Amino acid sequence: MSLVLIAEDEEALLEIFAEVVEGLGHRAVRAHNGEEALTLARTEPPDLVVSDHMMPRRTGMELLRALREEPHLSTVPFVLLSAARPVGREEADTFLAKPVDLSSFEQAVTAALRSRTPSEPRPPGHGAMRESRPASGAAREELINWVAHELKTPLSSARLNAQVLLRKVAQRGAEAECRSAEAVLRQLDRMNQLITSILDAGRLSEGKVELRTAYCDIVPFLTEVVSEWRELEPHVEFLLTGTRDPVLVSFDAERVRQVLNNLLSNAVKYCGERKRVELGLGLSPGLAVIHVRDWGAGIPASELPNIFDRFQRADDNPDRGHGLGLFIASQLARLHGGSLSVRSSRGEGSTFLLRLPLRH
Structure with missing residues (x-):
């Protein structure tokens, strides 16, 4: 049994992530912000950290970089979750965009734990891609990221719960309930596509979309x-x-x-x-x-x-x-x-x- 530290400031999402991790046979430790997550990691080093990015008291990226600077925590696999696209996200072992798909989340957790091997500590800031922006541009980007977080976090929680529900009713063979759960998922996906398109359109209009060619x-x-x-x-x-x-x-x-x-x-x-x-x-x-x-x-x-x-x-x-x-x-x-x-x-x-x- 592996120890998985989950950092997420939205209680409903934190609980569903923990439920999924425990369903995979692992022990889940819950943190409601980045600072609490860092304290818990120092107290009992986890085998894996799963963290949202936009959290109070320390963002997911700040948590990741703090862990990388501590020798006994620097090699712990890190799965970063975010509705936004934070700069430097490639430093994480895995990045998942919210709303997170249930199977993708399970696969990411399983793959990260399998890859857990001792290695040399990583240098601070390993893999970072720093950017400098004008203050006004940074403020607009922060606003876009906040909107993405506020809209997609509850959507992610609803979608994961709907997927868990669909899995449970399918096991019971309840076809009518399966169709209802599938209908809910389709509408949640439509909402996600609309939110993503609105955010992309805003970023493109502001010249904030970066290409990785x-x-x-x-x-x-x-x-x-x-x-x-x-x-x-x-x-x-x-x-x-x-x-x-x-x-x-x-x-x-x-x-x-x-x-x-x-x-x-x-x-x-x-x-x-x-x-x-x-x-x-x-x-x-x-x-x-x-x-x-x-x-x-x-x-x-x-x-x-x-x-x-x-x-x-x-x-x-x-x-x-x-x-x-x-x-x-x-x-x-x-x-x-x-x-x-x-x-x-x-x-x-x-x-x-x-x-x-x-x-x-």
């Missing part, structure tokens, strides 16, 4: 994206077309995946009876051109000039989105030094084109 072949990445969508939407035919030769592009995989997921999600929603979506890769001078095509109803010509504006949708159905996805996708394309455009005709479907600069 790498030069690499984008072809395997696109193959992986299509494979994921084939599993997610088995009733839709996903085609992968274009060059299979290596195409080196400087891109942030997480953010380009976000763009493509938005385009593919829209294509699935609007693909009509043909149930076919195409993801293709081509080349033009200095650019990799990725297209997402559907053969649905198409977009009215009157809507095309404003399709990438905030809160714009191709129709008035609120169930089809909140009108921020294409704005965010377009802004992320620009952040990469590329662009996002669309061609569409009524009755013939739509083709979105993402252009990314090639490596020189």
